[in-house]
Amino acid sequence: MNATKNNIVGLHIGSVYEDIQTFISKFDSKNTQTNYERSIRSFFMWFAKKPLELLQREDLHVRNADVIKYQTYLRNHEADYTNTTINNMMAAIQSLYEFLEINEYGVNSKYVKVDVLTDDSESAGDLFHHEAEAMANLVKGHKKGQEKSALIRLAYTTSFRKSSLLNLEWTDIKRNPEADHYLITTTGKGGKKHTVPISAELYNELELIKEQKYYQQYSDNKIFHLSKTTIQNMMDTLKMEMSIPxxxxxxxxxxxxxxxxxGSLEEVKAHLNHSDINTTNKYYRHKMKDYSQSISLRMEDKLDDDVFELLSKEELIRLIKQQAVGTVIQMKKEAIEMTNKREMNN
Structure with missing residues (x-):
C-alpha cells in the first residue's frame, strides 16, 4: 500500500501538478485554496480534457480566444453562475498563469486576461410571497398560462434555479409513500442532488399542464417547454401589469x-442547497429593510403593554395577518399548540 502511494507521489515530483499545488498552497485561507483548486480543475477539464494530475507543459499553452470562449461557456452553464462567481473563477486562472510565467513555463499571462463581468450581486431583487403568488395567478391569463403558472409556483416553492427547473422530467417526481406529498429531485451546482417535498396540490397543478392541447406534441418527458426568452418576456409583462418599478x-x-x-437560517440553508451558510445569510433577510423597525428607533418607543387589550377581536386578527409571513406561520403553530392543550385540559 505504502509502495503504491510512494509511486504515485513520485510521478508528480517536479511536475506541472506539483507546481500548481505549490501555487494553491501559498494562500493562507483553506477556503481560498479549495475555491482556486476547483476553478483551475474545472478550466483544464474543459480546455485540456485532463485532470490536474495528468497535465503536461504543452497542455498549458492557451490562446486568449480560448479563455474568452471558456468565460462564455460559464455564462451559459446550466448551473446559472452569477457574474461574481465567474469573475472569481477567471481570477484564479489568471493568477495561476502569472505564477507559471514567473516560474519560466513559457506562457504569457496576458493571454488569459478577459473583461471583468458586471457585478450582478444585486441583480436578483427581493420578491415577497404574496407578490409571487399574485404572479402565478395573473400569468394564467397569458399564452401557455397553466404551464407558466406552475413554473412560477414550483420556482418559489422549491427555490430551484431556472436551469434546474427547465431540466426537470416527470420521472424526477416521486410520491412519498410515508406522507401525502411528493418528492422532487434536481441536480444543482457542482452536480449536487437536491430533493424538496411539494404538496399534492402543487403536483396536481403540474399535472394540469399535460391537459393543455399544445402539450400533446411533446414526448421527451420534460415537464416544462418554455424558452429562456419566453420566460424573460413573461417576467417583463408581469412586472408591467403589477406596476413593479x-x-x-x-x-x-x-x-x-x-x-x-x-424558517431559521439553517432551514433556509438546507432549502436553498447552499454549502456555505454565509451564502445563505445574504438571502435570509429581504434587502428592502423597514427602517421603522430599526433598534435605534424601537428603543426610544414608549409603548403601553396593555395596548392589545384596546383592540377588538377583528382588529387583532387583522394586525396579526399583517405581520411578516414567517412571524404569522410561527404564531399559527403556537396557536394550534394552545388550542390542543386547552382541549386536553378540558
Whole structure:
C-alpha cells in the first residue's frame, strides 16, 4: 500500500501538478485554496480534457480566444453562475498563469486576461410571497398560462434555479409513500442532488399542464417547454401589469429567494442547497429593510403593554395577518399548540 502511494507521489515530483499545488498552497485561507483548486480543475477539464494530475507543459499553452470562449461557456452553464462567481473563477486562472510565467513555463499571462463581468450581486431583487403568488395567478391569463403558472409556483416553492427547473422530467417526481406529498429531485451546482417535498396540490397543478392541447406534441418527458426568452418576456409583462418599478430589479431568480422569509437560517440553508451558510445569510433577510423597525428607533418607543387589550377581536386578527409571513406561520403553530392543550385540559 505504502509502495503504491510512494509511486504515485513520485510521478508528480517536479511536475506541472506539483507546481500548481505549490501555487494553491501559498494562500493562507483553506477556503481560498479549495475555491482556486476547483476553478483551475474545472478550466483544464474543459480546455485540456485532463485532470490536474495528468497535465503536461504543452497542455498549458492557451490562446486568449480560448479563455474568452471558456468565460462564455460559464455564462451559459446550466448551473446559472452569477457574474461574481465567474469573475472569481477567471481570477484564479489568471493568477495561476502569472505564477507559471514567473516560474519560466513559457506562457504569457496576458493571454488569459478577459473583461471583468458586471457585478450582478444585486441583480436578483427581493420578491415577497404574496407578490409571487399574485404572479402565478395573473400569468394564467397569458399564452401557455397553466404551464407558466406552475413554473412560477414550483420556482418559489422549491427555490430551484431556472436551469434546474427547465431540466426537470416527470420521472424526477416521486410520491412519498410515508406522507401525502411528493418528492422532487434536481441536480444543482457542482452536480449536487437536491430533493424538496411539494404538496399534492402543487403536483396536481403540474399535472394540469399535460391537459393543455399544445402539450400533446411533446414526448421527451420534460415537464416544462418554455424558452429562456419566453420566460424573460413573461417576467417583463408581469412586472408591467403589477406596476413593479425597474429599480427593484425583479428577475426570475427572485423567486428563488422568496423562501428566505421562512424558517431559521439553517432551514433556509438546507432549502436553498447552499454549502456555505454565509451564502445563505445574504438571502435570509429581504434587502428592502423597514427602517421603522430599526433598534435605534424601537428603543426610544414608549409603548403601553396593555395596548392589545384596546383592540377588538377583528382588529387583532387583522394586525396579526399583517405581520411578516414567517412571524404569522410561527404564531399559527403556537396557536394550534394552545388550542390542543386547552382541549386536553378540558
Amino acid at each position: 425597474d429599480e427593484r430589479n425583479i428577475v426570475f431568480h427572485s423567486f428563488r429567494n422568496v423562501a428566505a422569509s421562512y
